[in-house]
Amino acid sequence: MKKLNFLFKTSAVLWILWGFVHIFAGIMTMKGILTDEISASISGIADAVDPSSLTMDYPEAAGAVIGQHGFNLFWIGLITFICAFFIWKGNKNAIFLAALTGGLADLGYFLFLDLGGFVNFVPGTIMTLISSAAILTSFYGYFKAKKS
Template sequence: MKNLSTLLKISTMLWIIWGLVHILAGIMTMKGILTDDITSSIAGIADAVDPNTLQLAYPDASGAIIGQHGFNLFWIGIVTFICAFYIWKGNKHAIFLAAITGGLADLGYFLFLDLGGFVKFLPGTVMTIFSSLAIMTSFYVYFKNRKPNISQ
């Protein structure tokens, strides 16, 4: 039982770090949009792309879409950060809420940015690994503790 508690603490620490990184990424992305510097917001996300190739005249709608992305990074980071403290105590709702919000956000990141080759390993890919490990460790504890429903 002590090992299961340790796994929840590991998951908690991973989600805390993941949440803080995404809160910061959201703020930085929105800042670029709010200061009419769409290029810096895009370069901050797609960090493996040569910034000189991003110097374009973007339509205002592009900035709005990227601003929305920054806002989503921000709130998803907050949700997972808050969930982390409940995961420490083994709260099943927090385990699943963090997995759904953070896990699906990183799945999109992995599919479109990692596989697309637009990002470097740090920090984005590492955060995908963090969320995957946090999900696996907390799910392991949850399903290990679940009592089978035996009805006759």
């Protein structure tokens, strides 16, 4: 049972880190929109793109879409951050909620930004690896505990 607790605690720490980074990224993305610096918000996410190629007059709707993305980063980070404290204790609902919200958010990041070649390896891809590790450790611990 100690091994299973270690898995839940490891997953919880990973989700705390992942959640905090995404809360911060959401705030920074929304800040760029609120201060009318859409290109700063985009280059903060797509960090492999030359920032000078992003300097242009964006339609207000583009800013709204990026702002919505920032809001989504914020709330997804907050949900996984909160779930982490319940995952620490092996809570099944928190394990699956964090996996759904954080895992699917990172799947979209991987499909559209990583595979698209718009990002550098650090920090975004590292966050995808962290969420994957958090999901795997918590799922392994949960299903191992269920068999016991």
